[in-house]
Amino acid sequence: MEKLENYIKNNVLNIEEIINDYSKFLYKVIKNNSYNLTSEDIEEIISDSFFALWKNYNKMNSSDNVKNYLVGCSKNILLNKLKKNKKDVNNVNIENYINIVKTNDDIENSYEEQEKIKFVENIINNIDKESREIFILFYYEQRKIKEISKIMNISEAKIKVRLHRTRKKIKKELEKGGYRYGI
Numbered sequence: 001m002e003k004l005e006n007y008i009k010n011n012v013l014n015i016e017e018i019i020n021d022y023s024k025f026l027y028k029v030i031k032n033n034s035y036n037l038t039s040e041d042i043e044e045i046i047s048d049s050f051f052a053l054w055k056n057y058n059k060m061n062s063s064d065n066v067k068n069y070l071v072g073c074s075k076n077i078l079l080n081k082l083k084k085n086k087k088d089v090n091n092v093n094i095e096n097y098i099n100i101v102k103t104n105d106d107i108e109n110s111y112e113e114q115e116k117i118k119f120v121e122n123i124i125n126n127i128d129k130e131s132r133e134i135f136i137l138f139y140y141e142q143r144k145i146k147e148i149s150k151i152m153n154i155s156e157a158k159i160k161v162r163l164h165r166t167r168k169k170i171k172k173e174l175e176k177g178g179y180r181y182g183i
Contacts, residue, residue: 004069005062013057018066019050025067026074033141034078045081049073082151116174123173130154131162138163 007014026046030037037045052073053066060069124132130152137143137151138159145163149156 002065002067003062004057004060004064004066007066008057008062013054015050015054018053018070022067022070026070029071030074030078033075034082037078037081041081045074045077048077052077079147079151083153119174119177120170123170127166127169131166134159134162135166 030042137148145156145159
């Protein structure tokens, strides 16, 4: 039912049905595109997205895709929230971002992988705050350099330099610690 026209009855938007159909989906989208947001923050972004749709639906084309509109709204609201809050990333826990599959046949490799993750986590926690935030946004939040530039209000060139230096530092520390490079 993704088209807007499917949710309009007698020229009135059935916002309750849209909320029922897309709340869980939007929660996952926002959760996957953010870090350090509370459930309350995520719910606020979802509410604001539904409100934006309700407020602007009569400006939209009836064949517009509701899901795409809501995702676009939620991502814009999330970016604005991140710009305002500039969340503190002093203590990174990489395990929040990486799923490690453990099998009975591969316990030793799993242990080694966890040790490597702790080692990398320690390296990341010991780099300067700005470089750490750029690294997390780029590699774990999978943001584009242009997007990071807007969030952090710094040039794209500076972001590229910081990423290069951070990768170089991680590689050097991994090699000192006896690990092969390849996070």
